[in-house]
Amino acid sequence: MSLLRAAATVSSLTLLSRITGLARDIIIARLFGASALTDAFWVAFRIPNLMRRLFAEGAFSQAFIPILGEVKETSQNQESVRVFIDRVALVLLLTLTAVTVLGIVGAPAVVLFMASGMAGEDRLQAYESAVWMTRLMFPYIICMSLVAFASGVLNTYKRFAIPALTPVLLNLSMIGGSLLLQEHFAQPIYALAAGVMIGGIAQLAAQWFALWRLRLRPRLMTPAGAAFKDSTVRRVIRQMAPATLGVSVAQISLLINTNIATWLTPGSVTWLSFADRLMEFPTALIGVALGTVLLPTLSKANANKQNEHYSDLLDWGMRLVLLLGLPAALCMVMLADAMVATLFQYGAFDARDVAQTQTAVMAYSAGLIGLLMVKILAPGFYGRQDIRTPVKIAIGVLIGTQLLNVVLVPLLDHAGLALAIGLGACINASALYIGLRKRGIYRPATGWLLFLARQVIALLVMAGCLHWLGNQVNWTDGSLSVLGRAAWLGLTLSAGGVGYLATLMILGVRPGDFMRRPAPVTSTTVQ
Template structure:
């Protein structure tokens, strides 16, 4: 399978996931608005979601995929591979089940730790709702941990489609819960928590079916044998620094959520919706590329192919710049149009639009940094070097909180978003310097002319968007939903067309980005 085609497959299915996720948030905004109880849901959802990223998708994937790829590549005995899969699955399930039990029992303390602003006497109802929903959704991390395990196996066997598709099921479940369950429960917002759990079970069922078709479904084994296995111990040793590295980023998010609960009610929701818009480019570009790069880099490392290793990283960075820079420009220039077109209906007011669009613009400052981290960090993980990204992440955490101290007093929730963006840029720069110093990445010729062409293309894009949509009052009452959508599509389409035509005239072709080592 060609690497470019694999990335395109993941990206297209991820686009479907993000479209359904956006539809989900539009329906949530229209149904529930940006209220104190909506904030309570996002707080409650963030807790298991962060733990999922911490123990499953983040640290586990970074540790498990390179080791599984090595076992698959070097082992002559298929039973050894199967045993590794069986025992890693059992160890992961056992550990996360214990954490889930602790989380359910300690939910009141967990909620206060992540959202201390809910401790105020006048926010008791919000706090109780957050605790109830946290308890209901905590088992979600067990489902998603096993989903991450299955995704790691499928990606190692170059089956990228199913893992990229399954997040759609969570979005569809939450949409159905908002539409049909919200009127059936005592507190309508609780329907969203029920939808999360149903979606988690659905994702697990589909992933388990996929690895069963490969004949790799884990068999039951003893937890004692699992934790005693030498390969499981290797994964755990790799997970320790990986967990620390991922936890640094998640601690930053927890701190920001905590700070946001002390700001104007609705701040958590404004940041959540802004983050949803930023997930489009980060997932379509960064996550898609990172997903296909990690197992491929791991194989290049196992084969001692240093030239391919460097070329893979350069290929990923070129695509990030070509796609990420226009995405960041569009987010900054059309934040008001994007937010008003997508969310300004029902309970979501014009003020909510304004506050959300400011957060989108602040996040956009760090979009290239966020995307590059998805490409550069696997450059270390593929070499089974997790400690270096951890050290960098700790430094970024400290700097992000210093940015918060400087920015939040004057910019409120916008300062929180801007601090994350600036931190991501510093993270990407530090990772790049580390790769260069270790000679894991050596730039090929032609980077400066390449960037010069992009700058000219962006200038044309900005001019086109200003010409088409510069005078539109996006939040006013004069435009209907279809008029907003039409003008937004025209403005984005005109800007993107100007960008692509300029690159074409300057000699850049799609085939230039297909020149990367192929997957086996």
């Protein structure tokens, strides 16, 4: 399977996941609006999500996938790969079970640390609700850590579809919970937390079945002592130490921002969460999809010492990020009000909520290219089992982001938090790029100036289309029907996209320029 085809597979299935996630958030907005209790849910949901990213999708995947790729390429038989998988799965399960128990017991302190603004007397109900939902959802990290493990194995074996599709199950479970389970809880918002747990179990079952079909389902009855003493497993653990620090830096930034948001106007956490949902579309469809297929391929190229091929893979990924990411960022900036109003302005979510969410979307958009580039550039280090360099960069970015918060939050309130994150991502991507260039890991291919010039012209044409059509409608007008808004938004986006692509075609850009898979080089010297 070519890289572009694999990325398209992941992207298309991820699109389904994001559509169901968007439907989930539309239903949440309609049923619950933006209030102190919805803030409590998003705070509680963010806690297991933070731990999941810390121990599972982030640090674990960065350490596990390159080493699994190396074991797969160098092992003489499949059984040695199976033993490695068995032992890593057991170590992960035992570690996360201990973390979950501690999290359930210490939930009041964890919530207070995450959202100190809820500690006041006027928000006591929100605080207590957040504690209750945190305890209910903490086991979610066990499910999702094993899901991340299974995804790493499946992606290494180029089975990209199931890992990209299973998040749909979480969204469907949350939708079902919000619609069907409210009457079973003292607080209707608790039904969402129950839906999260049901979705976590469903995702794990689907991934485990996929591993079983691949004959790689972990045998968790392996002796724990042998698992912890295994030299290759210990390599994963050693690699996880700096990886955990690196992911921790990003999550600490998120934690600080969430905490700050709880001190702002009630609803701020919810406005940021819905803005983040919109930003997840381009970040997942472009950045995550490309990063998912690149990391195993980069790891294989590194194991085979194909340095030129390694550089070509990074170049290919960066061009695709700009080709797709720049028009996405332009749409987010110019049509933020249109998107938010069309998707969320119903029921309890009013015009004021639209305006507040719109500013957050526009602020996030300033850093979209940075967010996407990090998904391509960071694997450039991970594929070579160098996790320490991105960690050092991330620590500097954390400090820079918080300094930006000091300046931007007093001026822009919750939108200042979003803008600081976006600008921090741009700093992160720039530092990663410089690091790859200095080490000779990445060497730009020819034709970059012409490529960028063509994009600038195409983006100007697109901006003209979006400006003219987008200004024909008052998007927050309550008299507009759902279908009317959606149809005009679809027309505006389509016209902008057609203008962009047609201009590129006229200027000589062809799909075939990105269809070719970079050919591996069989003989290179080690850098």
